[in-house]
Amino acid sequence: MISRGERLANYAILVLFAVIAIFPVLLILSTALSNDQIGGGGSFHFENFADAWDQGQFGSYMRTSVIVAILVVGLSTLISVLAGYAFGTMSFRGSEVIFYLILLGIMVPAEALVVALYFDLREIGLTNTLVAIVMPQVAQSTAFGTFWMRAYFRTSSREVVEAARLDGAGHWRTLWQVLVPMGRPAVTTMVVLVFMWTWNEFLIPLIMATSENLRTAPLGLAFFQGQYTSGTALLAAGATLVALPVVVVYLFLQRHFIRGMVEGAVK
Amino acid sequence: MTSAQQVATPVATAGTPRRRGRPGEPRRVAYLYILPAVLVFALFILYPLIRTAQFSLYEWNGLGASTWVGLSNYQAVFTEPQLRGAFVHALVLIVFYAVIPVTLGLLLAATMSRAVLRGLGFFRVVLFLPQVIPMVVVAIAWRQIYEPQGPLNDVLRFVGLDSLARPWLGDYTWALPSVGIVGTWVGTGLCLVLFLAGMARIPRELYEAARLDGAGPLREFFSITLPSVRGELAVALTLTVIAALKTFDLVYVMTSGGPGTETTVPSYQVYNNAFLLGRVGTATALAIVLTAVVFAMTVVINRVGERGQR
Numbered sequence: 001m002i003s004r005g006e007r008l009a010n011y012a013i014l015v016l017f018a019v020i021a022i023f024p025v026l027l028i029l030s031t032a033l034s035n036d037q038i039g040g041g042g043s044f045h046f047e048n049f050a051d052a053w054d055q056g057q058f059g060s061y062m063r064t065s066v067i068v069a070i071l072v073v074g075l076s077t078l079i080s081v082l083a084g085y086a087f088g089t090m091s092f093r094g095s096e097v098i099f100y101l102i103l104l105g106i107m108v109p110a111e112a113l114v115v116a117l118y119f120d121l122r123e124i125g126l127t128n129t130l131v132a133i134v135m136p137q138v139a140q141s142t143a144f145g146t147f148w149m150r151a152y153f154r155t156s157s158r159e160v161v162e163a164a165r166l167d168g169a170g171h172w173r174t175l176w177q178v179l180v181p182m183g184r185p186a187v188t189t190m191v192v193l194v195f196m197w198t199w200n201e202f203l204i205p206l207i208m209a210t211s212e213n214l215r216t217a218p219l220g221l222a223f224f225q226g227q228y229t230s231g232t233a234l235l236a237a238g239a240t241l242v243a244l245p246v247v248v249v250y251l252f253l254q255r256h257f258i259r260g261m262v263e264g265a266v267k
Numbered sequence: 268m269t270s271a272q273q274v275a276t277p278v279a280t281a282g283t284p285r286r287r288g289r290p291g292e293p294r295r296v297a298y299l300y301i302l303p304a305v306l307v308f309a310l311f312i313l314y315p316l317i318r319t320a321q322f323s324l325y326e327w328n329g330l331g332a333s334t335w336v337g338l339s340n341y342q343a344v345f346t347e348p349q350l351r352g353a354f355v356h357a358l359v360l361i362v363f364y365a366v367i368p369v370t371l372g373l374l375l376a377a378t379m380s381r382a383v384l385r386g387l388g389f390f391r392v393v394l395f396l397p398q399v400i401p402m403v404v405v406a407i408a409w410r411q412i413y414e415p416q417g418p419l420n421d422v423l424r425f426v427g428l429d430s431l432a433r434p435w436l437g438d439y440t441w442a443l444p445s446v447g448i449v450g451t452w453v454g455t456g457l458c459l460v461l462f463l464a465g466m467a468r469i470p471r472e473l474y475e476a477a478r479l480d481g482a483g484p485l486r487e488f489f490s491i492t493l494p495s496v497r498g499e500l501a502v503a504l505t506l507t508v509i510a511a512l513k514t515f516d517l518v519y520v521m522t523s524g525g526p527g528t529e530t531t532v533p534s535y536q537v538y539n540n541a542f543l544l545g546r547v548g549t550a551t552a553l554a555i556v557l558t559a560v561v562f563a564m565t566v567v568i569n570r571v572g573e574r575g576q577r
Contacts, residue, residue, distance in 0.1 A: 010379050017375070018393045021456050024408035025396065027418065031411065079303045086300035091293050102304060105312045107565055109513050111534045112558040115541045115550050116318035117311070119329065139311035142304050171296060200401040202516040203534070207542065218403040222520050225407060235407060243404045250399040254392050257399065262461055262502065 028243075031236035048237035056238045060213065061220030065199060065245075068216055071134045072198040076141035077191055083142070084149020085175050089161060099150065105143030110136070114207045121208070132208040133216070137201060141194045148260075152186040153179065189256040192249060196257070199246045217242040316558075323552035328545035340552035349528050350553060353536045354560075356443055357512055360532065363447025364454055364511035369503050371451075372458025377492050380466035387463065394456035406520035409449045410436065436522050442529045446521060450511060458503045465499035466492060501572020508564050512557065533557045 033044045053059045086092070087099050113136060121127045156179055164174040180187065205216040215223065221242045225235055250257055323340050327333035344350050397405070412419050413435035420432040435445040473491050482490070493500075515534040518524060524531035524539065531539070533553055541550035 007382060007384075010382075010384060013375060014379065014384070014390045017456070017459070018390055020452070021394050021397055024405070024412060024452070025400070027411060028404065028408045079307060082300045083304035086294075086297040090297040090300075092295065092297040095297070098301065098305065101313075102308050105308055107562055108312060108316060109509075109534070109554075109558055109561055111513070111515075111537045112319050112554040113312060113315040115537065115547065115554060116322050117315040118541075119322075119547070120315070120318060135307070136311050136315075139307045142307055143312065146304055171294070196399055200399075202401075202403060202519070203538070206519075207538070218401045218516070221401075221403050221407070222516075225520065232411070236411075239404045239407045243400050246399055246401065247396070250396070251392070254395070258391065258395055258460060258464075261398070261457065261506070262464060262499070 028236050028239050031232055032240045034233050034236075045233065048233045049241065052234050052237040052241060056220070056224050056234055057212075058217070058220060058224075058238050058241050061215050061217045062241065064209075064214055065217040067130065068133055068137075068205075069195055069198045071130065072137045072141060073191055073194050075134070076138045076145050076194055077187070079138070079142045080145025080149045080190065081175070081180065081187070083146040084151075085153050085171075085179065087146065087150040088153025088156070089179075090171075099146070102143050102146050105140060106147065108140075110140065110203050114204060118207050127208055128210045128214060130214070133205050133214065136204050136208075137198055141197065145190050145194065148186070148190050149183075152183050156182065185256070188253065189260040192253050192256045193260045195249060196246055319551045319554055322547055323555050325548050327547045329541070329547050330545075333548075336548065340548040341556070343549055344552050344556050349531065350536055350549070352528060353531045353533045353553075354556075356530065357514070357532050359443055360447050360450060360511040360514055361508055363444070364450035364514075365504055365507035367451050368454035368458045368507055369500070371455055372462050372503065373493070373496075373500075375459055376462035376466055376496075377488050380463060380469075380492075391460050391463070395460050396456070397453045398457050402516035403520050405449060405453065406517050409452075410521055413445055437526050439526055439529055442522055442526055446514075446517060446530050449517060449521075450507075450514070454507045454510065457506065461499045461503050462496055465496035469495045497572055501569050504568045504572075505565055508568065509561055512561055512564070 032048055033046065034048075035045050083102070087095060117132075117136060118127060121132050126132050160178060160182070161174060164178045169177065200218060201216070202218050202222070205214075205219045206222075209215055209219065212223075221235075221238050224238055324335060324337060325333040326336045326340070411417055414420075415432075415434045419435065423429065423432045433441065435441050438445075469491065474487060477487050477491055513534055514532050515538070518530055518532050518535045519538075522530040524535050534557065537550045537554045537557070539550075540546040540553065
């Protein structure tokens with residue numbers, strides 16, 4: 001048991017840290033709703049979001065980000081489930097070596113890939129395409145996803161796999177009709193983590209997207225900041241739009257985020 | 268974490284009985300399942316990594332012909348003050364990104380886990396929030412805080428410390444710590460949440476037994492709490508140290524490495540050298556050194572984290 005005083009002090013510390021954690025977020029929100037023009041009336045200026053969407057071209061940036069996120073999350077999830085299944089439930093020559101080679105991919109920082117990748121892709125005319133933005137991220141997410149799914153498939157009980165097999169299910173059906181449905185929580189965690197990493201990625205799109213129409217949301221925001229130093233409200237409105245999808249997903253699926261970061265993230 | 272324990276188990280050879288948790292008999296079809304992963308890995312990680320190593324041995328401006336220069340790009344990384352400086356800055360950032368958040372997180376979590384607190388779920392969600400916000404947005408929010416007329420200087424003037432108020436990101440002495448504080452803001456919540464989770468698993472009886480033996484709070488912390496969260500400690504350190512070493516977006520948006528080169532970091536220099544200065548060889552050599560540092564740090568931290576868990 002602890003004293004009342006200590007308990008109060010603990011809550012005070014927690015509240016203090018919570019306030020510090022949320023202050024910059026509230027600052028951006030309140031700036032986004034503030035009035036940029038001198039002499040304008042009213043208190044909440046929701047039109048800033050519409051203006052940012054049109055003038056700041058955030059509509060276009062968000063569209064690119066959504067497409068990139070769907071492609072990266074979709075492709076890397078599919079590839080990781082397939083590879084994780086093989087590594088987790090089958091034994092084959094070279095499996096350990098290949099697995100640890102792929103695992104190393106988690107640790108290789110993007111900095112060590114993008115420069116060479118940019119010049120090689122430029123050579124074959126692929127820079128400034130979705131392929132150049134999406135595929136390096138698919139590769140990095142697949143490295144993590146394979147590790148993550150293998151861990152799940154290894155723990156999935158042997159009995160379940162054997163029962164499915166006795167029922168006449170092949171390996172393909174065992175995977176999609178038994179193991180994947182059972183492993184929904186593991187798959188969800190992987191999907192939300194990969195979504196967050198993809199949505200927030202900056203370096204890869206910065207280097208690979210040389211034209212404006214392929215800029216992702218964080219990239220568009222950075223350039224917007226560079227161009228319009230005066231429009232603080234519009235900039236904040238843009239920042240809010242860019243952060244919104246990932247914050248909303250987080251608030252709904254926070255358990256998966258935190259669990260994923262605690263258990264698997266070596267990235 | 269689990270990975271290293273798995274390395275230790277030898278590859279199953281023919282004739283050895285199958286281990287538990289390995290339901291599969293030998294299957295050729297496995298190669299088809301791993302084919303897409305291997306392909307993507309080979310094309311977009313392995314090959315570019317090899318090419319990076321190769322590029323780092325040449326002098327090239329990205330357009331014309333390239334010249335073989337051996338290891339002189341690496342020599343530049345270690346001798347050119349601006350490049351070496353970037354690594355020194357990264358070390359400073361490790362203090363702000365990793366050392367302070369981990370220490371703070373440990374102390375706070377230890378204080379708080381002495382009793383069950385209500386509403387921890389709510390606090391966990393709020394404290395973890397900085398982790399999920401895109402760095403570019405974080406950078407913009409903090410730039411606003413550091414403005415000459417921003418909230419930080421307002422507070423300083425309000426409490427009468429006018430002399431301390433300054434344009435933080437334009438100050439030669441304070442720019443790097445100002446960037447570092449943002450890392451502290453991002454990482455502290457993560458560490459606190461990790462450690463609270465770890466400490467919640469420690470059986471209460473351990474503490475009661477220790478108290479009966481006459482252990483004080485300090486003794487309790489060092490002989491029960493700290494060893495019990497070794498795993499979480501390793502995870503927290505790995506995540507925060509790597510985040511410090513890979514800082515890019517924060518510097519790119521907040522300071523572009525300035526004032527002067529006071530806030531440059533290795534990944535910023537990779538970008539700067541490759542795409543702004545036309546020194547592709549130097550940039551790739553830097554990238555290779557950075558990768559080596561990330562690898563070494565990860566291995567060391569996890570070695571230390573696993574010791575005593577056995």
